[in-house]
Amino acid sequence: MNKKEEFFPDGTPIDPWFYDTCLPELFELGTQYVLTQHGILDDGKVYTEQIQNLIDTAAANGGGVIVVPAGTYLTGSLFFRQGVHLYVAEGGTLKGSDDISDYRLCETRIEGESCRYFAALINADGVDGFTMCGPGTVDGNGLRSWKAFWLRRTWNPKCTNKDEQRPRLVFISNCRNVTVAGLRLQNAHFWTNHIYRSSRVKYLGCRIFSPVTPVKAPSTDAIDIDVCTDFLVKDCYIEVNDDAVALKGGKGPWADSAPENGSNERIIVEDCTFGYCPACLTCGSESIHNRNVILRRGKVLAGNNLLCLKMRPDTPSHYEYITVEDIEAKVMNFININPWTQFYDMKGRTDKPLSAADHITMRNCVCECDTYFNVEKREDQYRLCDFTFENLRITAKESRFLEDAVENMAVINVDVSER
Numbered sequence: 001m002n003k004k005e006e007f008f009p010d011g012t013p014i015d016p017w018f019y020d021t022c023l024p025e026l027f028e029l030g031t032q033y034v035l036t037q038h039g040i041l042d043d044g045k046v047y048t049e050q051i052q053n054l055i056d057t058a059a060a061n062g063g064g065v066i067v068v069p070a071g072t073y074l075t076g077s078l079f080f081r082q083g084v085h086l087y088v089a090e091g092g093t094l095k096g097s098d099d100i101s102d103y104r105l106c107e108t109r110i111e112g113e114s115c116r117y118f119a120a121l122i123n124a125d126g127v128d129g130f131t132m133c134g135p136g137t138v139d140g141n142g143l144r145s146w147k148a149f150w151l152r153r154t155w156n157p158k159c160t161n162k163d164e165q166r167p168r169l170v171f172i173s174n175c176r177n178v179t180v181a182g183l184r185l186q187n188a189h190f191w192t193n194h195i196y197r198s199s200r201v202k203y204l205g206c207r208i209f210s211p212v213t214p215v216k217a218p219s220t221d222a223i224d225i226d227v228c229t230d231f232l233v234k235d236c237y238i239e240v241n242d243d244a245v246a247l248k249g250g251k252g253p254w255a256d257s258a259p260e261n262g263s264n265e266r267i268i269v270e271d272c273t274f275g276y277c278p279a280c281l282t283c284g285s286e287s288i289h290n291r292n293v294i295l296r297r298g299k300v301l302a303g304n305n306l307l308c309l310k311m312r313p314d315t316p317s318h319y320e321y322i323t324v325e326d327i328e329a330k331v332m333n334f335i336n337i338n339p340w341t342q343f344y345d346m347k348g349r350t351d352k353p354l355s356a357a358d359h360i361t362m363r364n365c366v367c368e369c370d371t372y373f374n375v376e377k378r379e380d381q382y383r384l385c386d387f388t389f390e391n392l393r394i395t396a397k398e399s400r401f402l403e404d405a406v407e408n409m410a411v412i413n414v415d416v417s418e419r
Contacts, residue, residue, distance in 0.1 A: 008266060008292035009321035009359060018232050018268055021204055023181045024133045029085045031064035033057070035073055042071030046097050051075050058084045068092040068136060076102025077119035077167065082127050088136030088183060096121040096167070096189070098144040103167040109196045109226065110168075111161065112251035112286025114260045120171035120194070130172065133181040140169045142189035146215050160343060161219045166190040176200055186210060188220045192240065196226040197262075205235045210242075212276055217241045222277070224248050227262040234268075239275025243282040243308075247293065251286035251315045253349035263289040270294070276302040280329075283319045283357075284310025285340045293322040300329035305374075306367065308333075309357050310340035311382045316353035323361040333374040334367050334394060337405075339381060355382040363390040372396040372416055377405040388412070395419050 006014045026032070033054050040047045040054070051066070055078060058064040063083025070091035076099075080086065088094055097103075104119040121140060124130045132138075149164040156163075169188035172178055173196040181204040185192055192208055195201055203223060210217035222238045225231055226248035238244040250261025267290070274280050280303060281295045287310075300306060306329050309319055337357065346352075372394050375384070385407040394416040401416070403409070 008294065009323045009361060010292055012266070012292060014268070015230065017200060017230065021202070021234055023204060024131050024179055026065065026067070026087050026134070029065035029087060029131060030083070031058065031061070032067050033064055034067040034069055036069055036071075040073060042073060044074065046074045046076060046102055048076035048078070048097070048102055052078055055080055055084050068094045075121070077104045078122055079119070080122065080124040080127065080130060083129070085131040086122070086133075088134040088138060090135045092134070092136035093139050094137070095139045096141045096169070098141045100165050100167065108171065109173060109260070112248055112255070112261075117162065118165060118167045120168035122170045124172045124175055126174045128176045130175055130177075131179045131181070132183060133179065135182055137184040137186060138169065139186050140188040140192075142166070142187045142210070142217060142220070143215060145189045146217050149218050150216070161190065168192070168194050170194065171196070172201070173197055178202070179204065181205055183207070184209065187217065190219055191221045191224050193222065194224045194226060195228055195231070197228070199229045201228060201231045203233045203236055207237045208240060210240045212241050221246050225264050225267060227264065228267070229265045231264070231267045233272060234270050236272045237275065238272060238277060240277050242277070243279045244274055244277040245269050245280065246282040246284075247287050247290045249287040249289060251312065252345070253314055253347050253353055256288045256316050261288055263291060264293070265291045267293045268296070270296045270298070272298045274298065274300045274303060278303065279305040279308040281306070281324065282308040282310060283322075284317065285312055285342065286315065287317055287319075288315065289318045290322065291320050295324045295327065297326045300327065300331055302330055304332045305336045306331050306333070307335045307362065309337045311337065311355050311378070312340045312344055313352060313381055314344040314346050315355070317355040319357040319360070321359045323363070324365065325361070325363045327365045327367070329365065329367045330369070331367065332370045334369045334372050334396070335362065335375060337375040337384065339376065339378060352381060357382065357384050358386045360386070361388040361390070362392065363388065366393045368395045368419075370396065371398045373401045375402055375405045377402060383407070389414050392416070
């Protein structure tokens with residue numbers, strides 16, 4: 001039977017690529033390079049150089065797969081090459097060092113800008129066909145840096161995310177046809193997965209975790225999508241101490257003209273379960289254009305925001321054709337649209353760049369929340385128009401609805417009751 005044709009919010013057909021969700025098998029990934037067969041042991045030592053040499057050897061021999069067997073293997077930053085994949089077996093853990101000196105300092109992309117910073121634990125750049133998979137675990141081992149960050153923030157409340165010098169767990173850039181499947185990705189020092197300037201990326205059946213207690217894992221976003229096209233997140237469990245899926249793309253008063261920045265388009269997040277996370281789907285805080293985004297068929301167990309549109313006063317942003325549908329949620333805010341002023345910098349620009357959000361649809365949702373419509377009207381900073389709320393069942397402590405916050409707001413079969 002042929003699948004019924006589906007469409008993105010602007011009417012563009014959803015490509016068949018999005019429906020191919022078969023999980024990769026180890027035997028499909030080529031010659032196997034098992035860590036323990038190359039002197040890399042579960043003995044508490046850091047084996048960065050040895051694992052990198054194994055990756056380079058596999059690449060020189062035409063490709064293959066680095067296999068992490070049962071046990072725990074410590075490493076610093078690793079750089080995967082064309083044709084070389086990663087498989088973590090049942091009971092296996094690839095664990096990051098908690099010493100920042102084990103991570104290479106290099107030109108990279110972080111927090112909406114290109115700069116010199118630390119590489120991630122797992123890096124891939126310019127690769128076509130990179131796969132990370134298996135039932136095992138990639139563990140960032142971030143506890144030490146979390147404690148240090150909060151101690152630094154106590155000493156200096158204005159310290160930034162980068163000041164503590166923390167590596168990300170995964171950074172994939174300038175790649176195509178990427179699959180991350182089945183893995184448990186946890187305890188990142190900083191962002192968990194950061195994908196930049198890449199296309200045709202799938203996260204399938206992953207478990208992405210960082211703790212809220214007893215030590216909060218600061219800024220450990222689950223998946224940051226940064227200037228990407230054709231991106232699927234499916235059947236994942238996400239529980240982190242920051243945004244679950246965040247759409248990035250650049251920041252600053254002239255961010256929309258910088259060549260390293262750009263749009264995110266054709267993004268689908270479906271059939272996922274969210275444990276606690278401050279936001280399930282976020283646009284911002286460094287983002288200039290997002291179009292054709294779908295969050296659907298999900299369950300939110302606890303969180304702050306179902307949909308969050310961060311409107312940064314120093315960055316021109318346009319969020320359009322976003323649909324949230326068929327979601328069951330327990331959150332603080334059903335929708336949150338407000339100015340975002342953390343660490344913003346006008347850099348001498350005297351006029352405020354105007355932002356917009358339009359063609360936002362939320363439908364077929366059942367939600368228990370504190371606030372139904374946490375939306376601030378700020379016509380001097382951003383314009384909201386063409387929103388549709390349809391078939392919603394909302395129970396809220398605060399059911400207030402600001403009717404004039406959105407131009408051309410359609411409300412169809414919406415039941416909001418106070419609790």
